[in-house]
């Protein structure tokens with residue numbers, strides 16, 4: 001397909017993934033592959049550049065599932081383990097591409113990476129460790145190889161996180177509050193990927209009703225929900241409950257814009 005923007009949802013599950021170890025609920029036992037959710041991540045192919053949003057514990061499996069063999073940059077929303085713990089596996093990309101991987105994150109997220117992956121930054125470099133170049137970003141915008149990416153400040157309870165806008169596509173996960181002045185940056189988005197955990201309210205994530213309310217303010221053409229819990233129900237049931245233009249995301253879903 002001749003498109004300038006291709007988005008692949010690599011993972012659409014909350015921090016525990018779906019199914020959850022040991023859970024006997026109908027969602028965790030579902031035979032529908034759309035109910036199997038790896039931890040949330042997306043691949044954005046835009047004007048011959050490939051960007052990965054987040055690299056959680058399923059990063060290796062997600063990369064094995066895609067046919068993409070290059071990544072120009074990894075963009076991190078925040079430092080929670082379900083979004084960064086797969087970074088050790090960028091070693092395979094280092095071998096393949098013969099270079100360090102560029103990682104874009106806020107200062108606080110970088111501090112967490114330096115602490116949690118201390119061996120990567122230690123004076124004594126053990127052979128074969130991951131090679132990464134950290135680049136600092138903040139709410140506003142930044143450029144990678146001439147492409148402008150807008151960063152949206154949102155809150156995950158009290159933790160500030162970043163959403164990313166690439167042209168008319170916006171990805172925001174792990175939030176339940178977007179300040180009014182940030183909403184202008186999302187305005188005009190045609191495709192939105194937004195987190196929604198479950199029907200009931202949660203301290204740090206949008207519930208499905210809260211996500212719908214936000215979507216009705218943003219008015220994108222299409223929205224895909226991500227970071228879903230088993231408590232959101234089965235894909236086939238959930239899609240019937242959502243308004244027109246809103247659907248549950250699922251792992252492997254490809255969106256063209």
Ligand SMILES: [Zn+2]
Nearest residue numbers: 015080082174
């Ligand atoms: Zn998360």
Ligand SMILES: [Zn+2]
Nearest residue numbers: 023025028230
């Ligand atoms: Zn379950």
Ligand SMILES: [Zn+2]
Nearest residue numbers: 078080156174
């Ligand atoms: Zn989080």
